[in-house]
Amino acid sequence: xxxxxxxxxWILVFPGLAFTLAVGLFASWLVRKVSAVxxxxxxxxxxxxxxxxxxxxxxxxxxxxxxxxxxxxxxxxVGFSGVLLLSTVLWLATAGVSYVGDIVxxxxxxxxxxxALILGSSASASPHAAVGAGREMKLVLSYELPLVLAIxxxxxxxxxxxxxxxxxxxxxxSQHAPVLxxxxxxxxxxxxxxxxxxLGFVPFDIAESETELASGVMIEYSGALLGVWKLMxxxxxxxxxLFLVVAFLGGIDLSGPSVLWGIGKFVLVLVLVILIKNTxxxxxxxQAMRFFWFYCGTALVAAVILASVGAAYRIxxx
Amino acid sequence: MDWKLWALKKSIWVFHVNAxxxxxxxxxxxxxxxxxFDVERFGIxxxxxxxxxxxxxxxxxxxxxxxxxxQEVYRQTSKPCVVFCMGACACGxxxxxxGYHVAGPIDSIIHEVDPNAxxxxxxxxxxxxxAMIMGVVKALAALQPKEKYATERVGQAVLANPG
Numbered sequence: 001x002x003x004x005x006x007x008x009x010w011i012l013v014f015p016g017l018a019f020t021l022a023v024g025l026f027a028s029w030l031v032r033k034v035s036a037v038x039x040x041x042x043x044x045x046x047x048x049x050x051x052x053x054x055x056x057x058x059x060x061x062x063x064x065x066x067x068x069x070x071x072x073x074x075x076x077x078v079g080f081s082g083v084l085l086l087s088t089v090l091w092l093a094t095a096g097v098s099y100v101g102d103i104v105x106x107x108x109x110x111x112x113x114x115x116a117l118i119l120g121s122s123a124s125a126s127p128h129a130a131v132g133a134g135r136e137m138k139l140v141l142s143y144e145l146p147l148v149l150a151i152x153x154x155x156x157x158x159x160x161x162x163x164x165x166x167x168x169x170x171x172x173x174s175q176h177a178p179v180l181x182x183x184x185x186x187x188x189x190x191x192x193x194x195x196x197x198x199l200g201f202v203p204f205d206i207a208e209s210e211t212e213l214a215s216g217v218m219i220e221y222s223g224a225l226l227g228v229w230k231l232m233x234x235x236x237x238x239x240x241x242l243f244l245v246v247a248f249l250g251g252i253d254l255s256g257p258s259v260l261w262g263i264g265k266f267v268l269v270l271v272l273v274i275l276i277k278n279t280x281x282x283x284x285x286x287q288a289m290r291f292f293w294f295y296c297g298t299a300l301v302a303a304v305i306l307a308s309v310g311a312a313y314r315i316x317x318x
Numbered sequence: 319m320d321w322k323l324w325a326l327k328k329s330i331w332v333f334h335v336n337a338x339x340x341x342x343x344x345x346x347x348x349x350x351x352x353x354x355f356d357v358e359r360f361g362i363x364x365x366x367x368x369x370x371x372x373x374x375x376x377x378x379x380x381x382x383x384x385x386x387x388x389q390e391v392y393r394q395t396s397k398p399c400v401v402f403c404m405g406a407c408a409c410g411x412x413x414x415x416x417g418y419h420v421a422g423p424i425d426s427i428i429h430e431v432d433p434n435a436x437x438x439x440x441x442x443x444x445x446x447x448x449a450m451i452m453g454v455v456k457a458l459a460a461l462q463p464k465e466k467y468a469t470e471r472v473g474q475a476v477l478a479n480p481g
Contacts, residue, residue, distance in 0.1 A: 221369065
């Protein structure tokens with residue numbers, strides 16, 4: 001009973017819903033503010049993301065006549081709960097509550113938002129949304145391969161220094177910083193770009209390109225359902241950089257003043273993502289696929305070989 | 319203050335509808351988003367779909383071809399929403415009054431589908447960006463919960479059918 005109550009508290013209040021939402025709304029303000037500063041603008045006030053979501057919650061929900069109603073309404077909620085669980089798993093791993101295999105769980109949960117987007121846009125009976133869904137699907141197919149290879153590198157790097165089996169647990173992985181080796185740095189760079197694609201940011205915002213597809217996958221969503229999508233994206237802005245910090249940069253140490261250094265790593269990853277967003281044009285879907293499969297894929301196969309060699313011959317910097 | 323109304327005033331997402339404009343007003347509207355005027359300071363953002371929009375910026379005289387589309391876009395917009403007539407043509411047909419191709423000023427076109435539509439006018443040929451910001455500010459200041467804006471009108475049916 002106590003355990004159940006504690007789990008509910010974890011999911012709904014502290015590392016889960018309330019906390020991640022607050023941080024996520026702040027992070028999405030940071031995205032807009034840093035973009036504005038890059039473009040010599042003033043940018044929105046700090047309460048802007050909150051005002052946006054509040055406004056959307058108060059608006060009318062329109063459901064297209066030909067849409068599949070249940071799927072159309074369920075899709076944002078599915079995506080939202082997936083990201084919620086992902087962020088809870090990651091924060092708990094940061095706090096030391098971890099189990100063997102949670103990195104695999106995190107990998108699966110990270111696909112949830114994309115799947116929900118594909119589901120929702122396919123259910124909305126709009127040609128623009130259908131094109132967006134197709135592009136999102138291709139994008140998922142392109143970036144999952146390099147991302148999985150990058151995580152393999154992380155596991156290989158961790159395997160040498162922890163007990164057998166523990167290399168699959170995020171808490172054990174977050175004790176090390178694989179980015180300080182050649183293969184780890186390579187894997188981190190590619191994983192950063194995969195995160196960019198997962199967040200739907202330029203240069204990989206192909207699925208919701210505002211100019212050609214009129215925000216593509218989300219075109220038919222309005223009111224509170226759109227608000228749930230926006231909240232999901234805000235929470236992804238917390239969960240995905242946090243995943244990079246936990247897997248590659250040595251995690252966030254919650255004890256004492258070193259927590260500031262952990263927050264610094266998180267903000268660093270976030271600002272890197274925002275700067276990539278602001279300094280690149282959008283690529284076409286075929287360019288994105290070629291980039292992820294041939295360039296990132298090849299680089300990561302090399303990284304996996306380097307990491308295996310390093311593990312076999314005990315060379316920590318490889 | 320009503321939280322819905324507060325949030326709406328702080329976060330206006332606009333959708334730009336060209337109803338047969340000469341592109342002059344459109345350029346000035348795009349000018350609003352540039353670093354010089356930067357309406358994102360006030361939470362105003364250009365969106366790609368009328369479903370996401372809180373305000374329709376309509377430019378142009380409302381040609382017979384465009385009139386049906388404007389009505390359709392208005393129906394697709396989730397309520398509550400405000401229609402802004404940008405420029406002399408949209409406000410009162412301008413120099414095209416009486417033309418064979420003109421279906422009427424934007425306000426009468428919108429009133430055909432929703433007699434209670436909230437419409438604001440920003441005259442000028444083209445209106446300056448400062449004038450547009452002024453128009454938006456005045457229209458927002460005029461919105462009160464009492465005027466059946468934020469609460470009572472939500473979910474109200476619009477009149478004509480799309481057929």
